[in-house]
Amino acid sequence: MCKKCVKKQFIFALAILFLIPFLVIASREDNSYEQHDISVILFGLALILLFARISSLVEYFGQPSVLGELIIGVILGNLGLLGLHFFESFKEDPIIVFLAELGVIILLFQIGLESNIEKMKKVGLRAFLVAVIGVVAPFVLGTYIVGPRLFPNLTFNTYLFLGAALTATSVGITARVFQDFKKLHIPEAQMVLGAAVIDDVLGLIILAVVSAIVTVGTVSAGTVVLISLKAIVFLLGAIILGTIFSPKIGRLLSKIHTGLGMKFTMAMSFCLIFAFLAKKVGLAPIVGAFAAGLVLDSVHFIYFQDPKIIEDIKEEAKNFEQKSKERILSIVEHHSKHHVEDLIHPTALFLVPIFFVFTGMSVNLKTMFNLPILLTALGVTAIAIVGKVISGLVAGKVNKALVGFGMVPRGEVGLIFAIIGKNLNVISDQIFSIIVIMVILTTLLTPPILTLILKRYKEI
Numbered sequence: 001m002c003k004k005c006v007k008k009q010f011i012f013a014l015a016i017l018f019l020i021p022f023l024v025i026a027s028r029e030d031n032s033y034e035q036h037d038i039s040v041i042l043f044g045l046a047l048i049l050l051f052a053r054i055s056s057l058v059e060y061f062g063q064p065s066v067l068g069e070l071i072i073g074v075i076l077g078n079l080g081l082l083g084l085h086f087f088e089s090f091k092e093d094p095i096i097v098f099l100a101e102l103g104v105i106i107l108l109f110q111i112g113l114e115s116n117i118e119k120m121k122k123v124g125l126r127a128f129l130v131a132v133i134g135v136v137a138p139f140v141l142g143t144y145i146v147g148p149r150l151f152p153n154l155t156f157n158t159y160l161f162l163g164a165a166l167t168a169t170s171v172g173i174t175a176r177v178f179q180d181f182k183k184l185h186i187p188e189a190q191m192v193l194g195a196a197v198i199d200d201v202l203g204l205i206i207l208a209v210v211s212a213i214v215t216v217g218t219v220s221a222g223t224v225v226l227i228s229l230k231a232i233v234f235l236l237g238a239i240i241l242g243t244i245f246s247p248k249i250g251r252l253l254s255k256i257h258t259g260l261g262m263k264f265t266m267a268m269s270f271c272l273i274f275a276f277l278a279k280k281v282g283l284a285p286i287v288g289a290f291a292a293g294l295v296l297d298s299v300h301f302i303y304f305q306d307p308k309i310i311e312d313i314k315e316e317a318k319n320f321e322q323k324s325k326e327r328i329l330s331i332v333e334h335h336s337k338h339h340v341e342d343l344i345h346p347t348a349l350f351l352v353p354i355f356f357v358f359t360g361m362s363v364n365l366k367t368m369f370n371l372p373i374l375l376t377a378l379g380v381t382a383i384a385i386v387g388k389v390i391s392g393l394v395a396g397k398v399n400k401a402l403v404g405f406g407m408v409p410r411g412e413v414g415l416i417f418a419i420i421g422k423n424l425n426v427i428s429d430q431i432f433s434i435i436v437i438m439v440i441l442t443t444l445l446t447p448p449i450l451t452l453i454l455k456r457y458k459e460i
Contacts, residue, residue, distance in 0.1 A: 044090050045099075045354070051076065052353035059180075066176040067447040069353050073360020074444075081365065091361055096354070101285075103355030104172050106348050108286040109271040111175045111184065111193065112293015113341045122187070127194030129394040134195060134407045135202040138166035138387030146383050150376055151431065158431065160210045161421035165414050165435050166384050167203050171196035172286070172355070173409040173443055177450045183457070188398050192406035193290075195391070199407070200287050201231040207417060214424050230281040238274065238291035245295070264343045270296060296340050363440045367433040377437035384410065384438050385445075402453045409446040414439040 055068030076087045090096050140163070147159030171193065178189040205227055271292045278288025367373065385408055392404025418435040421427035427435070 040089075041093065041095055044087065044096070048076070048090075048354060048357050049350070052357050065180055066173065066356055067444070067451075069356035070173075070360040070444055070447070073357040074363045074365070074440075075360075076357065077361030077363055078365045087361065090358075096358060099351060100355045100358035103348075103351035103353070103358075105271065105275050105285055105289045106344065107172055107176065107352045107355065109289040109293045110341065110344055110348055110352075111171075111179065112290040113296060113344070122190075124194060126394065126396045126398075127191045128198055130191060130391045130403060130407065131195040131198035131202060133394055134169065134388050134391035135167045135199055135206065137390055138384060139163040139206060141383050141387050142166040142380075146380055150379060154431075155426065157210075157214045157426045158421075158428075160213065161417070161424075161426050162380075162431065162435070164203075164206050164210045165410075165417040165421070166380075166387060166438075167199070167206055168410050168414045168417055169196050169199045169203075169388070169407050170409045170414070170443065171200075171290075173446055174406045174450065176352075176356070177447050177454075178406075181451075181454050183454060186457075188395075188402045188406065191395060191398065191403055195403075195407060197235065197287055197290060200284055201228070201235070203417075205231075207420065211420065211424065214426055227282060231283055234278060234281050234283060235287070235291060238288075238295055241295055263340075267296060267340045267343055268347075359443070364436065367437055370433070373430060373433055374437065377434040377441075380434055381438045381441045384408075384442055399453065399457060402450070402457065405446060405449050405453065408442050408449075410439045410442045414442075 051072045052069050055072040056065040058068035058071075059065055077091060079086070080088055142165070143159045143163030146166075147154070147162045151158070151162075174192055174196070175184075175189075178184045178186075178192075183189055184193075271289050274288035274292035274295075275285035276288070278291070279285045367377075388407040389401070389404035391407055392400035392402070395403040414435065418427055418432055418439075422432050
């Protein structure tokens with residue numbers, strides 16, 4: 001074995017050993033506090049953040065840090081199998097749930113900031129086609145092929161919800177992988193992001209239609225049109241506003257106050273308001289956060305506390321020769337501005353890992369101990385992957401595999417579909433477990449697959 005590999009493994013082992021004392025303490029505190037005790041939550045959060053940071057060592061092995069966060073979440077969420085129940089209550093704790101949801105909102109805000117409206121326009125039609133195929137193919141496969149073949153004698157409503165659960169795409173997983181590899185600027189990434197937003201709108205429509213069919217037996221064309229219009233108007237409105245008003249917003253915010261606190265507050269408020277508005281029109285809050293990031297994409301803020309410093313430096317630069325003068329002015333220009341991404345980054349470092357660890361914690365490994373359910377789930381997962389991968393065939397002159405696999409992870413979105421179906425009594429515990437396993441596998445398999453493709457990536 002190479003010395004470099006041994007060194008990586010040694011560092012990883014040391015990191016794990018470092019965390020053992022914390023696990024011992026946690027195991028002793030299992031029954032020492034009442035549920036939702038703030039001291040337990042604080043200690044638990046500290047452990048989650050420590051484990052998340054240690055898990056980023058998977059980068060030494062060429063994997064994105066998000067994979068490590070998901071895996072460490074799966075481990076923490078299933079320590080109960082070893083008699084350590086400290087993290088069990090965290091799965092449903094309202095504070096942890098809120099921080100995780102806020103984490104994914106901040107992540108999509110970041111992704112929106114790092115995206116570019118002009119680039120997304122260039123892949124707009126292709127992104128739309130990818131989204132349509134990525135929704136229609138899994139829905140048809142799940143409703144008319146997988147459902148009747150693997151689960152005979154069940155109701156058509158159950159098949160409808162199975163098909164609907166296969167349509168969802170969790171953009172957070174894929175976006176984080178592109179972000180980890182600093183590839184958000186490539187056409188494939190922009191196409192996946194655009195397609196995922198359209199996918200969310202189409203998934204919303206399908207969910208509304210299927211739920212209406214189950215509850216009242218029918219759905220009116222007017223309801224479908226209304227849902228579609230609200231979603232489209234919101235998204236197009238955000239993009240148009242971003243194109244027209246983002247430079248003006250930047251100038252206005254820079255004049256409000258020279259301190260970074262004001263700029264951070266305005267940026268975060270913008271993100272949260274857009275997330276709120278998206279929820280109000282029936283979209284996921286993450287779509288609103290992504291739209292807010294697009295709007296503020298080109299906004300910069302004055303960084304120096306006193307703008308007079310900039311003018312003084314520029315005045316002094318006039319005394320230098322032309323080449324030196326240009327160099328000084330270039331440095332001042334670069335360091336006198338602060339992008340929104342830089343303001344949000346520290347907050348993201350705190351909240352985003354909580355979301356991915358929490359997502360992993362929601363995985364129940366017990367469902368994999370039932371062999372018939374596991375085998376059936378593997379078949380459903382294969383169809384779920386195929387249904388999304390074929391969407392890359394219409395992506396045009398780009399890396400089709402990268403686009404197709406970028407649409408694969410279901411994440412929390414697929415679980416939401418399954419939970420709604422279960423609440424409507426059309427999804428049994430068995431079908432629910434199968435969907436959960438499908439979500440687990442598509443979520444965990446996507447990062448390493450994308451990593452493999454990105455390592456060999458060459459722009460076409």
